[in-house]
Amino acid sequence: MEGNVFPDQEQLLGFLKKLKEVFDVCDEDADGYIRVEHFVDLGLQFGQGDRDEKLTKYLDPNSHGRINFKDFCYGVFNGEARLGPPIIMCTRPYPDCSVEQGECCDMDSTNESGVGSDTSDGGRSNEKEEGLGGLFNNSGQLIGSASASVFSGEEQFEDYGEGEDVDYTPSSPCPDDDARTNGFSDLGSSLPSSAGQTPLKMCHLYNSDVLDVYCSQCYKKVNLLNDLEARLNNLRANSQLFQHNHSAFSSSQGSTEDLFRDSIDSCDVDITEKVSYLEKKVTELENDSLANGDLKCKLKQGNTQLVHRVHELEEQLKDQESRADQTLEEETHRHRETYCKMERDKNTDIELLSNRVQQLEEENGEMKLNVCKLKSQTEKLDQEKQRMTDRLEDTSLRLKDEMDLYRKMMDKLWQNRHEFQKEREAMQELIEDLRRELEHLQLFKLGSEAGQGAGLSEYNAKTREIEMEHEVKRLKQENFKLRDQNDDLNSQILSLSLYEAKNLFACHTKAQSLAAEIDNASRDELVDALKEQECVNLRLRQYMDKIILAILDHNPSILEIKSNS
Numbered sequence: 001m002e003g004n005v006f007p008d009q010e011q012l013l014g015f016l017k018k019l020k021e022v023f024d025v026c027d028e029d030a031d032g033y034i035r036v037e038h039f040v041d042l043g044l045q046f047g048q049g050d051r052d053e054k055l056t057k058y059l060d061p062n063s064h065g066r067i068n069f070k071d072f073c074y075g076v077f078n079g080e081a082r083l084g085p086p087i088i089m090c091t092r093p094y095p096d097c098s099v100e101q102g103e104c105c106d107m108d109s110t111n112e113s114g115v116g117s118d119t120s121d122g123g124r125s126n127e128k129e130e131g132l133g134g135l136f137n138n139s140g141q142l143i144g145s146a147s148a149s150v151f152s153g154e155e156q157f158e159d160y161g162e163g164e165d166v167d168y169t170p171s172s173p174c175p176d177d178d179a180r181t182n183g184f185s186d187l188g189s190s191l192p193s194s195a196g197q198t199p200l201k202m203c204h205l206y207n208s209d210v211l212d213v214y215c216s217q218c219y220k221k222v223n224l225l226n227d228l229e230a231r232l233n234n235l236r237a238n239s240q241l242f243q244h245n246h247s248a249f250s251s252s253q254g255s256t257e258d259l260f261r262d263s264i265d266s267c268d269v270d271i272t273e274k275v276s277y278l279e280k281k282v283t284e285l286e287n288d289s290l291a292n293g294d295l296k297c298k299l300k301q302g303n304t305q306l307v308h309r310v311h312e313l314e315e316q317l318k319d320q321e322s323r324a325d326q327t328l329e330e331e332t333h334r335h336r337e338t339y340c341k342m343e344r345d346k347n348t349d350i351e352l353l354s355n356r357v358q359q360l361e362e363e364n365g366e367m368k369l370n371v372c373k374l375k376s377q378t379e380k381l382d383q384e385k386q387r388m389t390d391r392l393e394d395t396s397l398r399l400k401d402e403m404d405l406y407r408k409m410m411d412k413l414w415q416n417r418h419e420f421q422k423e424r425e426a427m428q429e430l431i432e433d434l435r436r437e438l439e440h441l442q443l444f445k446l447g448s449e450a451g452q453g454a455g456l457s458e459y460n461a462k463t464r465e466i467e468m469e470h471e472v473k474r475l476k477q478e479n480f481k482l483r484d485q486n487d488d489l490n491s492q493i494l495s496l497s498l499y500e501a502k503n504l505f506a507c508h509t510k511a512q513s514l515a516a517e518i519d520n521a522s523r524d525e526l527v528d529a530l531k532e533q534e535c536v537n538l539r540l541r542q543y544m545d546k547i548i549l550a551i552l553d554h555n556p557s558i559l560e561i562k563s564n565s
Contacts, residue, residue, distance in 0.1 A: 016073070023072050033066040381523045388530050395537050402544055406496075409547070413489065420482055427475055434468050441465065485554050496547060 026034045026042065036056060043056070059067045059075030067075070441464060 019073055019076060020069070023069050033068055034072065036060050036065050036067065039067065377523075381526075384523065385526060388526055391530065392533065395533060398537070399540070402540065405544070409551075417486065417489075420486060424479065424482070427479060431472060431475065434472065438465060438468055488554065492547070492550060496543075 023034065024030075026039060028035065028038055036059075039059070040056060055075065059072055061071075061075075
């Protein structure tokens, strides 16, 4: 029965691996269970609703709400036998793959362990999309994310390996079986040991070179079907190995034996149909090989055209380089000439500037000498200015003294005038007294004529009268003289006052502007101003001397100093 249902043990192990991959993809929480609601949603998204509902009844007959891997396998074997055609697995024989007694996976313990997957959500989403597309297809057939299966009579190939892309033809030799089985050597058993380790092993399986299945439309690897005839010859030889692995698998998990028995009953493979199908695939691959040949010819022609184009571009590049070299030489020559011209201009400018600098240095030396001379002259002028300032101060002091003397003289003159007025009044009184006395004497003379001694009295009266007349004349003359002197003194005082006022006003104005004139005047101007001031002082001194002499000639008593006592 084993030989009729499953020709080799490797086909069954490969199918269980694919089921495990699909189960892991549908296991959203990585806890060993598939939620029925999530499974129905995936069915609505990728499959047909009626068939998915029937398949759900087989997967969860007791309506627990979640499906473990054991129920998932039973449901797939029983449900697919009733819902669709038998599954045709397109896998390779792996004669070196053996299942050890201690490495067999306990499916129930794996599903109930509840160990979470360490992979990221992004990686799991990619695996889900790849696996679910094969699980929920229009024909109701199951497929792994890295395996090939029948989709409505047409087989599609996908590869997740990272090996080199090599084109094969159906006539190419079959690769070594040992080399093809290296990708599964690290698995150690048909199923992973736990749910947490499943995504890691599946990622390694996706990246291995064992699944060298490529889409024929993209001219990639199709070496999976190249060794079909060799695999058919090895089916009978591998039956004993299948029995050994099946017995080991049954000893570690009793329920799995029932699972295999039910699976064998529901998956009776028709070898004749498989061979015819493989012949069709070989024909398709031959057509693909011819298409690849045509493509290679086209690529060779395109390559030849590109080579010619490259040669043309190389020649153009050489021409451009030669022209660029010639242009570079011309530009270099032109720049060299320009540089020489600029150097000559620069040297000429440097010479002119050097001469100008030398001339400026000479002028600077002359300016320094002139500055020294001007400093010495300035010092001399400062000294002379200081002397002139001292002399001016002395002159100012002398003028002040003269003004004090003038005020004293004016006071003395006023006193003399007052005394003269008093003397005049006294003289008038004296004249009046003498006149009254004369009248009295005349009356007395008239009265005494009648008495004896009238002659002597008359003589005395006449004598007295003559003396009084002489005295009056003398006093009148003195009065006239004093009046003339008073008029002369008044005229002199008036003229002196006017002249002195003018001089004082001029001196005051000059004294105010003297400091400004000294600061702004030159040496010659200062000398002229000093000489002019000396002349003014000399005239003022001469005038004061004349006034004093006039006073001494006419009334020296004015200059007398009287004591208050």
